[in-house]
Amino acid sequence: MTTRALPAECPLEDSPAQKLSRRSWMRVMLGAIAGSCAAVLYPVFRYLTPPQDFSVSAAEALAASVGELAPNSGKTFRFGSRPALLVRLATGEYRSMSAVCTHLGCTVQYRPDAKQIWCACHNGCYDLNGKNVSGPPPRGLDNYDVQVRGQDIYVIRKQAA
Amino acid sequence: MNRVMRVHTWIDERLDFEDLLTPLCTKRVPLHRHSAWYLLGGITLFLFLVQVCTGILLLLYYRPTPSEAFESVQSITYHVHFGWLIRSVHSWSANVMVLCAFGHMFSVAFARAYRRPRELTWITGVFLLFLVLGFGFSGYLLPWNMRAFFATKVGTEVAGQLPVIGHSIMVLMRGGEDVSGATLTRFFGLHVVILPALAAGMVITHLWLVQKFGTSVPTSVEAHWDVNPTERKEMRFFPNFFLRELMCWYLVLGSLICLAVFFPWELGTKADPFAPAPPGIKPEWYFLAQFQTLKLIPSHIFFIDGEVLGILGFGFGAALLLALPFIESGLGDRGRRTVRIGILIALVYLAVMSVVGYVAK
Numbered sequence: 001m002t003t004r005a006l007p008a009e010c011p012l013e014d015s016p017a018q019k020l021s022r023r024s025w026m027r028v029m030l031g032a033i034a035g036s037c038a039a040v041l042y043p044v045f046r047y048l049t050p051p052q053d054f055s056v057s058a059a060e061a062l063a064a065s066v067g068e069l070a071p072n073s074g075k076t077f078r079f080g081s082r083p084a085l086l087v088r089l090a091t092g093e094y095r096s097m098s099a100v101c102t103h104l105g106c107t108v109q110y111r112p113d114a115k116q117i118w119c120a121c122h123n124g125c126y127d128l129n130g131k132n133v134s135g136p137p138p139r140g141l142d143n144y145d146v147q148v149r150g151q152d153i154y155v156i157r158k159q160a161a
Numbered sequence: 162m163n164r165v166m167r168v169h170t171w172i173d174e175r176l177d178f179e180d181l182l183t184p185l186c187t188k189r190v191p192l193h194r195h196s197a198w199y200l201l202g203g204i205t206l207f208l209f210l211v212q213v214c215t216g217i218l219l220l221l222y223y224r225p226t227p228s229e230a231f232e233s234v235q236s237i238t239y240h241v242h243f244g245w246l247i248r249s250v251h252s253w254s255a256n257v258m259v260l261c262a263f264g265h266m267f268s269v270a271f272a273r274a275y276r277r278p279r280e281l282t283w284i285t286g287v288f289l290l291f292l293v294l295g296f297g298f299s300g301y302l303l304p305w306n307m308r309a310f311f312a313t314k315v316g317t318e319v320a321g322q323l324p325v326i327g328h329s330i331m332v333l334m335r336g337g338e339d340v341s342g343a344t345l346t347r348f349f350g351l352h353v354v355i356l357p358a359l360a361a362g363m364v365i366t367h368l369w370l371v372q373k374f375g376t377s378v379p380t381s382v383e384a385h386w387d388v389n390p391t392e393r394k395e396m397r398f399f400p401n402f403f404l405r406e407l408m409c410w411y412l413v414l415g416s417l418i419c420l421a422v423f424f425p426w427e428l429g430t431k432a433d434p435f436a437p438a439p440p441g442i443k444p445e446w447y448f449l450a451q452f453q454t455l456k457l458i459p460s461h462i463f464f465i466d467g468e469v470l471g472i473l474g475f476g477f478g479a480a481l482l483l484a485l486p487f488i489e490s491g492l493g494d495r496g497r498r499t500v501r502i503g504i505l506i507a508l509v510y511l512a513v514m515s516v517v518g519y520v521a522k
Contacts, residue, residue: 049329050337076437081339083435099437103468104455105318106311109437120438121315122456136458138466 060156063096066148074110074117077155083107084144084155085117087128094148096155097130097141108141117141184372188398193382198268199402200409202371205265207410208258209364211417212296215251216353223303225349227342230305231431238428249421255297257417259447262293270485270504273497274377280486282370285363287483292360297445299352302345306429307436312444313348314340319455322472340434441522450511451475453518478507 020028058080069075069088076083076099083099087110097117099107106121116133117126125134130141145156173179190199222241224233237244266286269275275283302313317340321331336343378386386393396402444452454474458467481488489500 048333050332050335050343076435078435081337081341083437103460104315104322106314106438106442107436120440120442121311122452132460136456136460136467138460138468 058157060154062152063146063155064153066151066153068153069094072112072115074112076107076109079144079155079157085110085141086146086153086155087117089128090115094146094153095128096144096146097126098144100141101137102132102139102141103135103137185399186397188372188375189395190376190398190402191378191382192394192396193378195268195272195379195382198265198272199376200406201261201265201268203406204409204413205258205261206364206368207413208254208261209360211254211414212251212258213357215247215254216357218247219251220353225303225346227305227345227432230303230345231428234304235428245425246418246421249424249426250417252426253417253420253424255300256445256447257413259293259297262290263447266290267504267508269377271501272377272379273489273501274379275486275489276377276380277486277490279370279374279377282367282374283486284483285367285370289360289363289367291479292356292363294447296352296356296360297447299348299356301445302348303352304428305345305432307432307439308429308442310340310432310434311438311442312448313344315444315452316448317344319451319468319472322466322469323476324469324473443518446515446519449518450514453514453521456518456521 061077061079061084063077063079063084063086064075069086071088071092072090074085074087076085078084079098085097085099085108087095087097089095099109101108101119101121101124103119103122103124106119108117108119108124108126110116111118114125115128117128117130118124119135119137123135124132124137126137126141127133130143132138132140143158145158147154147156190196219237222233222237222244224230234248237248239245241247269283269286298313298316302309317331317334320334321327323330332338334344334347335341336347443449451471455468455471458471460467462470485500489497492500
């Protein structure tokens with residue numbers, strides 16, 4: 001077996017300026033590994049986070065038609081991607097609010113016997129203005145405006161002041 | 162040498178698997194008045210295997226989309242040959258597995274089998290219990306019925322209440338702001354790929370640790386044996402204990418089939434994301450205690466929302482459970498007794514709240 005001599009311009013030992021200590025080499029390598037992991041994991045993490053759902057915040061929705069709801073009854077309907085509640089009071093007046101319970105997100109319903117809005121999941125109760133009155137809900141329901149246009153009843157999200 | 166022996170020798174020459182089986186033959190199981198509790202871990206393992214087999218069979222017909230999930234489970238139940246049996250066995254086995262996993266955990270806790278050197282066996286066991294609960298939670302959304310829909314809505318909202326990271330976790334679990342078809346596909350992936358892979362690795366680690374450290378003896382029995390060494394009794398694991406375990410597995414399988422035949426698992430009504438939660442809606446029995454706790458906590462305690470406090474409490478309980486061997490290791494006899502009373506109180510609390518949750522309207 002023959003060995004090849006190193007050319008003179010390629011010394012065996014690095015000059016002090018070029019010398020890379022074991023510690024700094026490890027540091028560079030760990031940095032490179034961490035960088036590679038981040039480069040792989042970041043797109044995966046972003047992929048797992050779903051894109052923004054713009055339908056959540058629809059401005060208005062058709063809730064019902066005039067005459068569909070008897071006095072002292074309620075109806076849940078789709079408002080954007082969330083359920084909302086339309087209530088016709090015994091006086092004939094319409095009220096509307098979010099149907100998503102502020103406790104843990106179940107869908108609430110109108111109880112004609114108690115004249116209250118009730119969540120069946122954890123027994124939370126709200127009055128007809130959407131204010132939490134008993135049970136675990138920490139806040140009231142978001143209220144919406146109701147507009148009757150011809151034979152249709154529209155519910156409109158209140159504009160932030 | 163017959164053909165079977167020749168195959169055996171051929172494999173053994175290459176893999177040396179006689180060495181792998183030797184520990185099973187030399188393993189001994191202590192015999193005392195609490196020995197029956199040793200069977201529970203094996204029964205839980207058997208139920209996990211039943212889940213894997215029936216789960217694979219259900220996968221052949223199940224379709225994980227909001228428009229087809231409920232219909233496909235309906236078709237499995239009413240049209241596929243023995244589909245009703247496979248589905249009911251899967252559901253019953255899941256519930257019995259949770260029961261056995263809890264039973265195994267409490268028996269280990271009361272026997273203080275987690276003490277040195279078995280701390281890691283305990284930790285892997287607690288992680289397996291969390292995985293079993295994860296299987297339950299992700300599995301019951303899959304039929305896409307009303308109960309499943311609202312249980313998932315509440316369960317993911319619970320995660321969303323965690324301070325700082327809660328909302329991101331909720332969106333990650335749901336695949337959006339709300340429970341939808343995206344949640345169904347995520348839970349399906351979790352239930353049939355991610356959790357089984359994690360559980361398989363954890364089961365292997367747990368069994369390896371059980372094998373490595375041998376079977377623990379309760380402290381009271383150990384103390385008695387130390388005084389009376391002649392009363393120490395053991396049984397060979399293979400075949401003696403193994404055959405007893407096998408008999409239990411056979412009885413459990415028979416019971417599962419009876420339950421599936423006489424009490425078939427209900428299907429409910431298809432989920433409607435815009436319908437109100439039906440009156441009397443409740444989660445599965447193993448989440449009833451948490452459900453009832455969340456129902457009873459007032460809306461605000463000082464300046465914190467009640468549900469946030471409840472959820473932090475559950476997290477604290479889970480952390481205490483994991484850290485049990487380390488909490489106990491530095492304590493004297495009196496401290497250990499306090500820990501045991503604490504475990505008993507936890508058990509009574511879970512049982513009472515589950516019963517109250519079950520009977521409450």
